[in-house]
Amino acid sequence: MPLKVRKNQSPDPPQPCMLTHCMAVISGAWAANVIWSLRAGPRRFNELRADIPPISAKVLSTRLSELEQRGVLSRNVQPTSPPSVEYMLTDLGGELVPALEAIVEVGHRLKMRDGG
């Protein structure tokens, strides 16, 4: 007879929806790094490029508008000349920081395990 699919303690909805939803926010290339860079305060476009060396202007720009649109960060144009633009985490974005810290924690152990 076919094996039974055992009940799992964790019902699929609603948790994994949230998981999927939030993973979508931090999954794009460099998205987590952008948030990480902003956790210590506001940064300008070119500062972020310097923080995250391999990122291209195109991808950074894409990522910033996605994150802004999702309410994770805010974009503030300073009326200087030339205008400079500062990005900073919103309250919501700030809530991602502990999650990323937990991820960094695990990063350490993964590193120890397969890289010395």
Place this chain on the structure above:
Amino acid sequence: MPLKVRKNQSPDPPQPCMLTHCMAVISGAWAANVIWSLRAGPRRFNELRADIPPISAKVLSTRLSELEQRGVLSRNVQPTSPPSVEYMLTDLGGELVPALEAIVEVGHRLKMRDGG
């Protein structure tokens, strides 16, 4: 004069390396969901497919071998007939669970914000 790139409190190495490293583990399609499904105990291949309906056999299979190779989960063949295969989190994999819980937390608020 050109704007200065301000020092950020967070040095780029070594933290974002860890972040990038660990994000790579949980970034593949459905990787986080697989870990989430396993957090309550071992599951078989077809159980995982049932837990995560839109996942294809190919992607699940790919994801499982990546996660095994990275030491996040273990694969145990039961000598039954036909043999059944159980996957479960390793200790290392278990350490990802709090990180995912933090992410789910934020998922809730993101949902409230842009979806009601």
Place this chain on the structure above:
DNA sequence: TAACCAGGTTTCCTTTTGGTAACTCGATAA
């Protein structure tokens, strides 16, 4: 002896992604 089971793998195709490099804009400095 034909069909079914678990647990995959293979093939093929489409979509998504990210990278490079060149270009834009309005304002200011040389």
Place this chain on the structure above:
DNA sequence: TTATCGAGTTACCAAAAGGAAACCTGGTTA
């Protein structure tokens, strides 16, 4: 009047990733 700056955008391209569906294996059951 030409170059420079910050902050992007655009066009183009290559690679990677994911989905669908068919196939495989060895043992079992109808």
